[in-house]
Amino acid sequence: xxxxALLSAMAMACxxxxxxxxxxxxxxxxxxxxxxxxxxxxxxxxxxxxxxxCAFCGTAFYVPNNRKHTAKYCSRQCKASATMHKGCAxxxxxxxxxxxxxxxxxTAKYCSRxxxxxxxxxxxxxxxxCEHCESEFKGSPSHPRKFCxxxxxxxxxxxxxxAKFTTVRKxxxxxxxxxxxxxxxxxxxxEILGVHHKDRNRSNNSIENLEVLCPNCHSLEHSKHISHAxxxx
Numbered sequence: 001x002x003x004x005a006l007l008s009a010m011a012m013a014c015x016x017x018x019x020x021x022x023x024x025x026x027x028x029x030x031x032x033x034x035x036x037x038x039x040x041x042x043x044x045x046x047x048x049x050x051x052x053x054c055a056f057c058g059t060a061f062y063v064p065n066n067r068k069h070t071a072k073y074c075s076r077q078c079k080a081s082a083t084m085h086k087g088c089a090x091x092x093x094x095x096x097x098x099x100x101x102x103x104x105x106x107t108a109k110y111c112s113r114x115x116x117x118x119x120x121x122x123x124x125x126x127x128x129x130c131e132h133c134e135s136e137f138k139g140s141p142s143h144p145r146k147f148c149x150x151x152x153x154x155x156x157x158x159x160x161x162x163a164k165f166t167t168v169r170k171x172x173x174x175x176x177x178x179x180x181x182x183x184x185x186x187x188x189x190x191e192i193l194g195v196h197h198k199d200r201n202r203s204n205n206s207i208e209n210l211e212v213l214c215p216n217c218h219s220l221e222h223s224k225h226i227s228h229a230x231x232x233x
Contacts (some may be wrong), residue, residue, distance in 0.1 A: 047064045049064040049068065051063075054075075054078055055078075057074065061074040084101055084102070086101055089108055091111035092119060093111075093115035093116075126139060126141040130147050130148040131147060132147055133152055158174060161207050164205060169195050172210070172212075178195070178212050181213055182212050186217075194218050195212060196210070
């Protein structure tokens with residue numbers, strides 16, 4: 001007898017035994033409750049049957065006697081896997097033979113995802129010509145490209161000088177154009193050299209309008225436009 005059913009029956013019998021009128025029937029209450037509670041606690045008896053091995057995975061499973069000759073699979077998944085019709089084909093990339101299910105007979109072309117991704121390379125692409133090295137490369141038609149690599153992008157940016165007043169010194173430093181004063185030749189400390197606009201127009205940052213000068217030559221250049229006649233004695 002299940003232990004929970006036995007304990008419940010004992011508790012009810014003890015409760016009824018505290019009252020004198022119910023003292024004589026406490027034993028009857030115990031056996032009645034034990035009889036009714038035992039099936040509820042232990043469950044209904046299982047239908048007689050046998051254990052059968054799954055024809056696909058080999059797992060043993062229980063079936064009633066009326067299904068012991070017809071039951072073959074332990075689950076629907078095993079039944080679907082065992083009854084699935086398969087075909088064989090050669091991979092379109094590596095040539096390896098592989099199996100596929102019948103529903104993919106018209107679409108199965110590759111043995112793995114790696115081969116599928118390899119087949120996508122170059123598909124639907126357009127041929128471009130690099131503007132720097134003039135080599136041909138393939139790219140997406142929706143994203144036109146001018147250069148074949150980042151190296152060519154950097155080389156092209158260094159060869160074409162397009163700077164603003166706030167970035168002209170940085171652009172010249174990247175191209176190693178600030179090395180020495182173009183008038184006196186001072187090169188002891190290149191970090192103090194400045195960039196001078198010949199036409200005094202800071203918006204004109206073409207390379208022909210720029211001149212590298214040391215602080216002395218730069219000051220002398222700008223002092224030409226300052227009148228010192230009134231300061232001289």
